[in-house]
Amino acid sequence: MKQRIHHILWQPETFLALLVASLFGLMGQLDPAFIQWHVQRELSTHAWELAIIAIPMTLVILTGGIDLSVGAIMSLTAITLGMLFQSGCPLPLACLAALLAGILCGALNGWFITRMQVHPLIITLATMAAYRGVAEGISRARPVSGFPSSFAWLGQGLWLGIPVAGWLFLGLLVVMLWMMHARSFGTHVYAIGLNSTATRFSGIRVDRMLLAIYTFSGGVSALAAILLVARRNTAKADMGMGMELGVITAVVIGGVSIFGGRGSLLGTCLGILLIHETREFVSWHWNRDELNLLALGALLILSVVFQKLLRHKRATP
Amino acid sequence: MKNSTRHYLSIAILLASITAFLGACAPSPSESSSKTSGEESGRKITICLIPKKKGLPYFTSCAAGAQEAAKDLGNVELIYDGPTDGSPDKQASMIEQYTLKGVDVIAVSPNDPDVVAPAMRKARAKGVHVIAWDADAVKDARAFFVNQASAKAIAHGMVDTMANDLGNPSVKTEVAIVTAYLTAANQNIWIEHMKTHMASEHPNLSLVAIKPSDEDQKLAFKVTQDIMKAYPEIKGFFGISSVSFPGAAEAVRQAKKTGQIMVTGLATPNSMKSYVKDGTVKSVVLWNTAELGYLTVQVAEALATGKLTDGASSFDAGKLGEKKIEDDHVLLGDILVFNKDNIDAYDF
Numbered sequence: 226m227k228q229r230i231h232h233i234l235w236q237p238e239t240f241l242a243l244l245v246a247s248l249f250g251l252m253g254q255l256d257p258a259f260i261q262w263h264v265q266r267e268l269s270t271h272a273w274e275l276a277i278i279a280i281p282m283t284l285v286i287l288t289g290g291i292d293l294s295v296g297a298i299m300s301l302t303a304i305t306l307g308m309l310f311q312s313g314c315p316l317p318l319a320c321l322a323a324l325l326a327g328i329l330c331g332a333l334n335g336w337f338i339t340r341m342q343v344h345p346l347i348i349t350l351a352t353m354a355a356y357r358g359v360a361e362g363i364s365r366a367r368p369v370s371g372f373p374s375s376f377a378w379l380g381q382g383l384w385l386g387i388p389v390a391g392w393l394f395l396g397l398l399v400v401m402l403w404m405m406h407a408r409s410f411g412t413h414v415y416a417i418g419l420n421s422t423a424t425r426f427s428g429i430r431v432d433r434m435l436l437a438i439y440t441f442s443g444g445v446s447a448l449a450a451i452l453l454v455a456r457r458n459t460a461k462a463d464m465g466m467g468m469e470l471g472v473i474t475a476v477v478i479g480g481v482s483i484f485g486g487r488g489s490l491l492g493t494c495l496g497i498l499l500i501h502e503t504r505e506f507v508s509w510h511w512n513r514d515e516l517n518l519l520a521l522g523a524l525l526i527l528s529v530v531f532q533k534l535l536r537h538k539r540a541t542p
Numbered sequence: 543m544k545n546s547t548r549h550y551l552s553i554a555i556l557l558a559s560i561t562a563f564l565g566a567c568a569p570s571p572s573e574s575s576s577k578t579s580g581e582e583s584g585r586k587i588t589i590c591l592i593p594k595k596k597g598l599p600y601f602t603s604c605a606a607g608a609q610e611a612a613k614d615l616g617n618v619e620l621i622y623d624g625p626t627d628g629s630p631d632k633q634a635s636m637i638e639q640y641t642l643k644g645v646d647v648i649a650v651s652p653n654d655p656d657v658v659a660p661a662m663r664k665a666r667a668k669g670v671h672v673i674a675w676d677a678d679a680v681k682d683a684r685a686f687f688v689n690q691a692s693a694k695a696i697a698h699g700m701v702d703t704m705a706n707d708l709g710n711p712s713v714k715t716e717v718a719i720v721t722a723y724l725t726a727a728n729q730n731i732w733i734e735h736m737k738t739h740m741a742s743e744h745p746n747l748s749l750v751a752i753k754p755s756d757e758d759q760k761l762a763f764k765v766t767q768d769i770m771k772a773y774p775e776i777k778g779f780f781g782i783s784s785v786s787f788p789g790a791a792e793a794v795r796q797a798k799k800t801g802q803i804m805v806t807g808l809a810t811p812n813s814m815k816s817y818v819k820d821g822t823v824k825s826v827v828l829w830n831t832a833e834l835g836y837l838t839v840q841v842a843e844a845l846a847t848g849k850l851t852d853g854a855s856s857f858d859a860g861k862l863g864e865k866k867i868e869d870d871h872v873l874l875g876d877i878l879v880f881n882k883d884n885i886d887a888y889d890f
Binding site: 264268270464505513 | 596597621622623624625626627629630631632634635636638639642643654656657659660723724725754
């Protein structure tokens with residue numbers, strides 16, 4: 226029993242939960258208006274795209290990989306959606322095409338990684354530039370606007386008192402939690418991250434799993450792009466710029482090891498919450514956008530250092 | 543080992559107790575703060591001034607004028623904040639945040655009118671007065687646009703200045719434009735007016751290239767070099783944003799083409815002083831940025847107090863005097879041309 230409590234205490238998630246709780250306490254103290262439900266609900270709309278992409282990114286990083294192209298895939302799929310809509314294609318069909326484009330982009334990443342044995346960092350760095358280049362090229366940097374208001378509901382509307390995008394995130398999260406904990410899929414993901422060669426020799430089809438995970442990442446990035454287009458009522462080639470950094474930061478703050486094999490979706494959720502609340506609160510309270518980067522940097526250092534200490538502790542009980 | 547375990551445990555307990563303590567205190571300050579703000583809300587008006595990109599000298603000089611107006615008016619609390627990376631999405635998020643905070647007026651210089659329009663409309667629906675300044679927004683998303691100078695006046699001013707600096711050439715002369723973003727609404731309207739004015743008044747100026755600098759001075763420098771390579775006969779550059787102008791001037795100076803290639807455009811005087819002194823640039827076109835900030839805050843305050851209403855045709859802007867309103871545009875006035883004789887008189 227005692228050992229069990231110890232085990233829970235030493236989890237990075239416990240530390241993160243404490244950090245989130247003290248952050249909320251601090252925010253409530255400094256600015257009570259900020260932690261009101263309707264304020265939080267409205268501000269949450271700024272984070273759903275990041276949150277949604279963080280789910281596949283967690284899987285990618287757990288396998289020891291990385292996907293730098295998520296922001297560029299958002300850009301390319303947003304442009305696909307916008308240009309199809311502009312040329313008179315029905316909106317649901319345009320959304321479907323955007324999703325398909327995202328899946329293709331992700332699959333291409335996966336293909337290079339598994340078949341060509343290119344390191345994920347290198348190939349997604351390359352496709353990041355390529356996908357955004359294509360988006361800039363075909364759109365010639367012109368924005369598409371004027372989507373119907375029914376579409377805006379997807380990015381701005383509420384369903385049962387919670388933003389629609391929030392439901393999508395929750396749905397995706399529940400499905401992935403089930404996959405990770407109730408199916409062998411989860412165990413295999415961790416196994417690949419810890420030792421992919423050993424996993425391969427255990428008869429697990431590592432390549433097929435990696436291909437699926439990167440494809441999933443592309444598809445989810447497209448979903449996030451659709452939400453962003455709906456929220457801002459505009460499709461532009463510079464959408465999702467810098468998204469990969471925000472997402473990776475959230476996942477790393479959430480305690481997922483960048484070398485793979487360690488971390489959890491729960492940690493990622495806490496990481497997203499920390500990053501989002503810090504970002505919103507700093508500009509809410511101090512009215513200074515420049516403080517934001519500073520706060521995020523401090524948060525990242527704090528969380529990484531603490532997790533390092535924790536890991537050390539757990540390793541030597 | 544045991545020691546460090548205790549050490550960590552104490553940190554955890556400390557964190558938990560801080561949380562509990564803060565949580566317990568949270569409700570009480572909310573009561574007291576709402577009380578004080580209730581007493582004060584009598585006349586204090588909160589105005590939020592959002593630039594395209596925070597940290598650019600151009601916008602900082604506007605903000606200085608805005609601060610002065612806030613001081614002159616006395617009943618204004620001014621917040622100056624904007625995206626440090628110039629992202630339109632961030633700008634929209636900020637408008638949403640300030641709407642939630644319940645400011646009285648939001649004055650925004652939109653980076654991309656379409657992206658920020660939904661956020662601006664939402665703010666208006668919640669009773670916040672929204673105006674555009676420096677760059678216009680989508681028409682139904684704002685009440686007024688505080689316009690520094692009509693697009694026509696700026697565009698014609700730049701073309702006339704260029705023709706004049708080149709000595710009104712009698713043969714075909716190649717010129718190029720280095721703009722901000724290809725999607726920047728302001729710049730695109732100016733470019734249209736510049737083209738028509740060149741065609742009608744200065745047919746010898748022929749525009750050979752329009753390149754974006756993405757509000758990045760290094761990129762402005764690079765595209766200017768590229769244009770000089772591609773068009774060796776080029777005689778003039780327009781740098782039509784406060785970032786692309788110094789970038790273009792630097793490229794011409796480093797190519798040792800000072801005096802052979804003229805650079806003109808829009809920028810703050812301080813950033814161009816050295817180029818004006820060495821002759822790379824003869825004239826800098828701009829408007830009085832401090833007065834633009836001043837007028838914006840005046841308009842915002844008047845809108846919040848009901849002194850200014852839809853359909854007004856003129857506006858008393860304090861020390862700036864009477865300003866004309868045309869088609870929802872509050873007009874600041876004419877352009878200002880800086881040259882080596884007067885540039886030292888301005889410091890922003």
